[in-house]
Structure formats: structure tokens, C-alpha cells
Amino acid sequence: MSDKSPRNSLSKKSGKSIKEKRADKRAKGDSSSAVESTLHPKKR
Helix, strand or coil: CCCCHHHHHHHHHHHHHHHHHHHHHHHHHHHHHHHHHHHCCCCC
């Protein structure tokens, strides 16, 4: 039972970090996708 409590806190922390990483990837992806569409209009 003592093992479960620290694992729960770790999972919550990892979830927050994952959300932050997704936000960063989305911000970078939006800018890169916009550049790609302007450079390669035929591709899209």
C-alpha cells in the first residue's frame, strides 16, 4: 500500500509534464506547418 501513494504522485507529475510538452510541440508544429504550406503549396 505504501508503494501506491508515491506512484500516484509521480503519475500526476508526469501528466503535467506531458501536457507541457504537447503545448510546446503544438506551438512549434503550427509555425513549421505554416512555413511548409508557404514553401510547398503543391504538396498540401
